[in-house]
Amino acid sequence: MDLVSTYRPAAQSSPIPFLKGHGTENDFVIIPDPDNALALSASAVAKLCDRRAGIGGDGLLHVVRSAAHRDARSMADRAEWFMDYRNADGSVAEMCGNGLRVFARYLRRAGLVDAGDLAVATRAGVKRVHIAKDSEAGGGTAAPGAITSHMGRALLTEDDVTVVVGERGWPARNVNMGNPHAVAFVDDLDHAGTLFTAPSVTPESVYPDGVNVEFVVGRGPRHVAMRVHERGSGETRSCGTGACAVAVAAARRDGVDPAVTGEPVTYTVDVPGGRLVITERPDGEIEMTGPAVIVAEGLLDAEWAQRADTL
Numbered sequence: 001m002d003l004v005s006t007y008r009p010a011a012q013s014s015p016i017p018f019l020k021g022h023g024t025e026n027d028f029v030i031i032p033d034p035d036n037a038l039a040l041s042a043s044a045v046a047k048l049c050d051r052r053a054g055i056g057g058d059g060l061l062h063v064v065r066s067a068a069h070r071d072a073r074s075m076a077d078r079a080e081w082f083m084d085y086r087n088a089d090g091s092v093a094e095m096c097g098n099g100l101r102v103f104a105r106y107l108r109r110a111g112l113v114d115a116g117d118l119a120v121a122t123r124a125g126v127k128r129v130h131i132a133k134d135s136e137a138g139g140g141t142a143a144p145g146a147i148t149s150h151m152g153r154a155l156l157t158e159d160d161v162t163v164v165v166g167e168r169g170w171p172a173r174n175v176n177m178g179n180p181h182a183v184a185f186v187d188d189l190d191h192a193g194t195l196f197t198a199p200s201v202t203p204e205s206v207y208p209d210g211v212n213v214e215f216v217v218g219r220g221p222r223h224v225a226m227r228v229h230e231r232g233s234g235e236t237r238s239c240g241t242g243a244c245a246v247a248v249a250a251a252r253r254d255g256v257d258p259a260v261t262g263e264p265v266t267y268t269v270d271v272p273g274g275r276l277v278i279t280e281r282p283d284g285e286i287e288m289t290g291p292a293v294i295v296a297e298g299l300l301d302a303e304w305a306q307r308a309d310t311l
Contacts, residue, residue: 015299018048019106020055023098023292025237025273029057030106030294036068042090044308048300049088055300058236059096060086061103072121079121081107087232095124095178097240101147101292104129109294124178125152147292151241152178153284154248163213164200165193172201172213173249177286179231180211181245185253189217192227195235214242216250224250225270237273244286247278258282 016038019030029048031038040062048054062084066072072082083103085096100120107113108131118129128150155176163172163184168191172182182201186192192199192215199213210231219225226246228239247267251257256265258280266279276290 015302016305017297018055018300019294019297020057021061021102021105021292021294022273023101023238023240024271024276024290026096026098026239026271027057027237028096028099028102029055029060030063030102031060032063032106032110034063034065034068036064038062040084040086041308042086044305045086045090046088047308049090057088058230058233059088059093059099061096061099061106062086063103063106066121071123075121075126079119079126081112082121085122087230088234089232091232092123093179093232095122095127095241097149097151097177097242097244097288098238098290098292100127100129100149100240101288101290102294104131104147104149105292105294122178127152146289148287148289149240151244151286151288154245154280154286156248156252159206160203161206162202163215164202165191173245173252174206175245175249177241177244179241180207180209181214181242182207182211183214183216183245183249185216185249187217189215189225189227191215192229195227195229197234198229198231212239212242212245214239214246216246219268219270222250222254222266223268223270227272238271238276240276240288240290243269243271243276244278244288248280248286251280259284 045060049057064082066076066082069082085093087093115131115133120127130148132146157174159174161172161174170184172184175181212231213229214226216226228242230236262282264281269276279287
């Protein structure tokens with residue numbers, strides 16, 4: 001099915017609204033579709049995310065009411081809105097941390113939710129978000145408040161995982177944040193190479209559906225920097241779930257476990273597109289705070305959307 005095939009006949013010639021947003025320069029195409037009227041094929045999503053032939057983005061945020069989507073109906077009593085997230089290649093993904101903040105920013109901007117606490121359904125379960133009230137910035141203009149995402153708990157296993165780029169290889173920590181991550185600590189972020197293609201990760205059986213790979217260096221006490229190859233998207237300017245996985249892996253490397261100490265631990269994680277602050281609490285809950293910005297909105301040409309599967 002093409003991108004607009006499920007619209008009513010009278011609406012098939014109508015332009016389709018979209019927005020563009022980013023969280024620490026991890027950017028997304030946003031398609032509001034409360035009633036799940038659009039059939040978003042993988043090829044159509046890939047066309048929309050193409051940076052030369054489409055709008056361009058690391059992924060797509062399909063904004064749908066939970067009750068209207070088969071993947072989220074079971075969560076509709078806990079979360080009105082479902083983040084139907086797609087990677088830039090059109091594949092379906094469980095979660096996206098930066099995308100979750102941008103998703104919440106869109107809902108607030110559209111007047112669909114108020115500032116404060118918000119529940120969002122994802123394929124990794126219901127995630128809690130806190131949208132701070134707008135604050136007064138310099139010059140008397142209103143600046144959007146920060147957004148904190150409650151990312152759930154990390155699942156760490158003792159799998160022997162190795163990441164290889166060219167002639168170099170590193171042991172990696174297997175961390176699952178609702179989606180899979182392999183976290184490798186390196187001496188220099190340049191050792192990650194271009195990241196145009198996915199690094200080799202072995203054994204493949206640990207990640208049957210692919211994996212996000214993070215390369216990490218130290219910047220100071222509880223302060224690290226990372227680069228990431230996101231499954232289905234290539235290198236991105238930021239990865240929210242990846243930053244959470246990195247913070248947890250760094251804490252364990254540093255001998256810190258909040259479940260043991262009874263004290264929360266916070267790491268600052270620098271990504272190419274900015275900075276995220278990650279806190280792991282004694283109960284295992286992980287919180288991520290960072291920016292989320294809507295930069296543009298417009299109308300997608302209906303004829304182009306009709307042909308998106310064949311362009």
